[in-house]
Amino acid sequence: MQAVRQVSGRAYPWGAKNIDTDVIIPAHWLKTITRAGLGRGAFETVRAQPGNVFDDPAYAGSPILIAGDNFGCGSSREHAAWALGDLGIRAVIAPSFSDIFSGNAFKNGIIPVVLPQDAIDRLIEVVKASGGTEAITVDLETMTVTTPFQDRFVFALDPFRRQCLMEGLDEIGLTLARDTAISKFEAMLDEHRPWIAGETDASIAVEGAGRT
Amino acid sequence: MASRPFTLYEKVWAAHVVERRDDGTCLIYIDRHLVHEVTSPQAFEGLRVAGRRVRRPDLTLAVPDHNLPTTARVDAAGDELPIADPDSATQLAALRRNVAEFGVPYIDALAAAQGIVHVVGPEQGFTLPGTTVVCGDSHTSAHGALGALAFGIGTSEVEHVLATQTLLLSPSKTMEVRVEGKLGFGVGPKDVILAIIGRIGAAGGTGYVIEYTGNVIREMSIEGRLTVANMSIEAGARAGMIAPDDTTFAYIKGRPMAPTGADWDKAVAWWRSLASDPGAVYDRTVVIDANEIAPALTWGTSPEDVVSITDTVPAPDSFADASKREAARKSLDYMGLTPGTRLQDVPVQHVFIGSCTNSRIEDLRAAAAVAQGRRVADGVRAMVVPGSGLVKRQAEAEGLDRIFTGAGFEWREPGCSMCLAMNPDKVPPGERCASTSNRNFVGRQGPGARTHLLSPAMAAAAAVTGRLADVRELMTETGNA
C-alpha cells in the first residue's frame, strides 16, 4: 500500500447522503478479475445523469470526495474501495461512514475523514465558490482539513490506522513484518510435522492417478 | 504436569499459533489453501501490484469449479471447447495465468482430477487431519470431516494467506453435537445434518466451531462425514470437525499428496493424539437421537426449514417466534407452497444430484440404487454431476452412468453446476428443484428458483416419481424394490 501523509487538491463537492455500495459500484461490475479499471464503473448511475459532479470539468479527477452521512452503506464488497481508488480518490470527507466501508478504505490507502455536517457544508461552499480552483488539504500529520481561506477543521482517526496509512502499512505488510516468527514456526513444522510441506515442484498436480 | 483436558478444536488451534497478541487474537498458520477462479483474481492482482510472491506454493492448490460449464469440455478431435459466457471465460483464463505466474500447483479444467475444490482436497490427500485448511468459499467447512480446522475466507484474506501463509483470528467457542442411536432404514448423512440444522437453527452455531461426535458419526464413512461437516456453515458455525480415526487414516492412505513411509507413521501417531480428551468441556452440547431422524428435506428458503418427508407444509402460525412467522410467510410465498399440503404431493420439475455436499461416489451409488430399473418421470429434468473427474471415472467403472442415462438422467462433467447460478446450469424462475446441494436461499439456483434440499437417494426418488417422495417406498431393506 502506498503511504499517504497528505492529500491536497480539488474536491468533488457532492454531499449526497446514504450513498450505498451499489451506487459506488453497481453489482454487474463484480464478475471482474481486477481492481484496476473499476473506476469506469464508479458512480455509474450517477454519471448517467447530465450535469453530474463527477464529469464536471471543474472537479473531474479530484483526489478528494465530499459526501453526506452514512457513506458506503450496504454490502461488504471491497470493490467499492477499489473503484474509488481507481478513480483517483485518496480521501473521502463525510459526517459518517459505514464500518465495513471505512475498514475497506483503510485497507486500500483511502482516508475516511469524519467531520461534522457544518464543516461539510462550509467545505462544499468553498469548493463551489472557487469553481474548483482552490485546493483543500487533508493532513494526517496535523490531523486537519484546511482551505486557502483560513478554514481549519480537526478530525480524529484510530492511531493504529493513522500509522498504517502514514507508513503505507497494509495488513499484509504488517504480517510480513512478523516474518521471523512465521519462519520460526515453519522450521518447527518441518521438524515435527514434516508431512505438511509439499514438493516445491508446481507440476505435482496431477493427472488423476488417485481414487475417489 | 497434569493439564486440563482439551477438545479437538483446541488442540488443532494451539498447534497453529504463530503468535498471540495482547487482545487474544492469534496469528494462525495455514497448512492448506485451496484456490478457485471466482474469489482469487483480485488477490493475485494485489500481490502483483505490491510486488509480492506466494509464500508457500507447496501448501496451495488451485482448481477451477464454480464457473465451469458441466457440458463436454473437448470436441471430438480432443480440442478444448470455448466457454460461451465471456465473464466466466475471463475468470478461468485469469486463474490459468495466475497459477503459472506465481508457481501455484494447479489442476486444469481438462485434467482427470479436476473437480469441486471440496471434493478434490480430500480426494488428492491434500486435506489432512490436524491441518488448518482455508478456501475462498464458505463450504470449506467440509474438510473438517477429516479432523482439519477448515473454514471459508474472503478475497482480502485469500491474498493475506497467499502472501503470508497466516491469518489473524480470534478463537471460537466450541459446540459438541453428539448423534447417538441407530439410523433408520433409508436415512443417511444428509438427513442427519439437515436434522441437526433444523434443531439448532441457521444461526445456532454462530461463534462456534462444532465437533460432531457419537456412535452415528463414528460409524459413518468419510464421504458421509464430508456431507455432515460441509453444512456446518448452514448452521452458522465457523467450522465443523470430526476426530480422525482408523476410518480417516484408511481413507487418506495412498492418496497422491498423502504422506508416505516414515512420515506416514509419524503423522498417524500425531493424528491419533488429536481426539478430544475424556472430560473435555464444550461451551455447549446438543444431543441428537438418531432413531428419531426420518428422511428429511427443506420446505422454505433457509436450511433450518427442515421437515420429514411424511410431514405437511407447516403453517406460519405454527412458529412461536414472530419474526420466524413473518419469514415463513415470505418463504412459502416464494416457494409457492400452501400450508397443510402433503410434501409428497408436491411436484418437481428439476432434480440436481451434485455439489460439494453430495457428489462423491457413495452419493452416486445411493442415487443409482433408486434409479436402477426406473425412468425419470415425464416433465422432469434430472441431472447427475459428479464432484470430480475421478468420481466420474469410478462411477463409470461401476456402471452407474449407464444406470443413470438408461433411466433418463443427464450425466455431466464435474463442477459446482446447479448448486449456484453462476454457470449455465440454472433452475428457471418459478420452477421447483429437488437438490442435493447445501443452500436453498432465494435465487440460489437461479432467479425465482425453488429449492428443496435433500439426500441423493431422496433426489433420485423425486426424479422417478416426479414429486417429492419418500425414498423408503422405493426400496426394500435389501436394496432396490
Ligand code: SF4
Ligand atoms: S458446489 Fe456449491 S457450495 Fe460447493 S464449492 Fe461449489 S458453489 Fe460452493
